[in-house]
Amino acid sequence: MKMITAVIKPSRLDAVLEAVTEAGASGLTVTEVRGYGRQKGKTEVYRGAEYEVKLLPKVKLEIAVPSDIVTAVVEAISASANTGKIGDGKIFVMDLENAIRIRTGELDAAAISG
Helix, strand or coil, rough: EEEEEEEEEHHHHHHHHHHHHHHHHCCEEEEEEEEEECCCCCCEECCCCEEEEECCCEEEEEHHHHHHHHHHHHHHHHHHCCCCCCCEEEEEEEEECCCECCCCCCEEHHHHHC
């Protein structure tokens, strides 16, 4: 099992959700976060005053998947989140040692299946 964590632009969320569902992910967690990478924020103008926004709004997705569909889910996220512009985000894939469904006590692959 693997845990896929993706940080993407909020505007791409709907497209990414649809793509990962089609790729076989049965569930995910979405969190609104703020951060920066190479772009180091941006400058905006509000009522004539310029100010710097250092932490930009992003969306973090956490998806637990069986090892056999990791490549398909990562490719789905990458393709659907890509705008070709700076700030599109990052995808991280980590080993997932255990998973337990609290309601039923199911373990590992059974716990993350739909």
